[in-house]
Amino acid sequence: MPVLYGVSCEILVILLCYGNFSKTPYTKPAQKSGWFCMTTWTLCNLVLFTWFGEVCVINTAIFVVEAFFFLLMFTYSQFRSYEFKGDEYSDGGCFIVFKRPRSFFDFLHSFIFRPISTVSVVAEGWWFGYTLGSPYHCEMYNCNDDDILIRINYLNGSFVRDCLVPLIGSRWSPLNNCCHAVQRLFPTLKFKMLDSLPSHLIKTLDGERSDGKR
Numbered sequence: 001m002p003v004l005y006g007v008s009c010e011i012l013v014i015l016l017c018y019g020n021f022s023k024t025p026y027t028k029p030a031q032k033s034g035w036f037c038m039t040t041w042t043l044c045n046l047v048l049f050t051w052f053g054e055v056c057v058i059n060t061a062i063f064v065v066e067a068f069f070f071l072l073m074f075t076y077s078q079f080r081s082y083e084f085k086g087d088e089y090s091d092g093g094c095f096i097v098f099k100r101p102r103s104f105f106d107f108l109h110s111f112i113f114r115p116i117s118t119v120s121v122v123a124e125g126w127w128f129g130y131t132l133g134s135p136y137h138c139e140m141y142n143c144n145d146d147d148i149l150i151r152i153n154y155l156n157g158s159f160v161r162d163c164l165v166p167l168i169g170s171r172w173s174p175l176n177n178c179c180h181a182v183q184r185l186f187p188t189l190k191f192k193m194l195d196s197l198p199s200h201l202i203k204t205l206d207g208e209r210s211d212g213k214r
Contacts, residue, residue, distance in 0.1 A: 010046040017042055026101045027145075033077035033111055041070040082115045086148040094155040095122040096182060097129075098148040116148065119178045121185065123160035128167075130178055136167045152185075160185065 021035035044066055089095065098116040101107045106117035120129025127141035143149075163184040170176055 014042045029082040030078055037074040037077055084115055084148050087151040089143045089149055091125045094152045094160055095149040097122055100146045119182055124157035128164045130172050136170045
């Protein structure tokens with residue numbers, strides 16, 4: 001009976017935490033991360049309580065370690081920086097465009113790494129990139145609040161089109177994704193993961209701005 005009562009309480013707490021997690025929008029990353037930590041913690045408690053049953057020396061030690069680990073995770077989620085400042089958009093410029101998290105898998109990535117999901121390119125009002133279920137394509141760009149833009153002053157539209165138009169119609173794959181498309185604009189830029197792109201990109205811009213427009 002004590003085990004059944006404990007399991008019932010844990011399930012209620014899980015439902016409460018998950019409900020708040022799903023209701024919190026992705027535009028509030030600190031709050032969403034906090035509820036994610038609480039939901040994960042209560043799920044672990046449910047597994048441990050079901051497995052070990054009543055309190056004994058071994059599972060008390062496990063609960064202490066678990067609580068310490070999730071306290072660290074919760075603290076990290078609340079005090080880390082979710083800010084990623086970009087530039088103002090203008091129709092005549094060239095930009096690298098990062099998307100803020102918009103789905104659960106985007107959120108999982110941003111919980112550990114940078115708060116970004118995909119990357120694309122805008123050149124003189126035209127957007128080049130992949131969308132879910134569609135091949136690489138080009139369309140008129142409409143700026144929205146999910147976009148974080150980094151202006152690339154020394155690139156011009158013709159250079160971007162020469163690099164990216166050959167990709168139009170190609171399907172996404174692990175070896176042909178949004179990062180590899182952007183890398184065509186920066187042949188000296190070495191990166192393989194989306195999370196490493198912003199820092200490598202900024203270093204490359206600092207080193208190549210003196211080269212002038214391409």
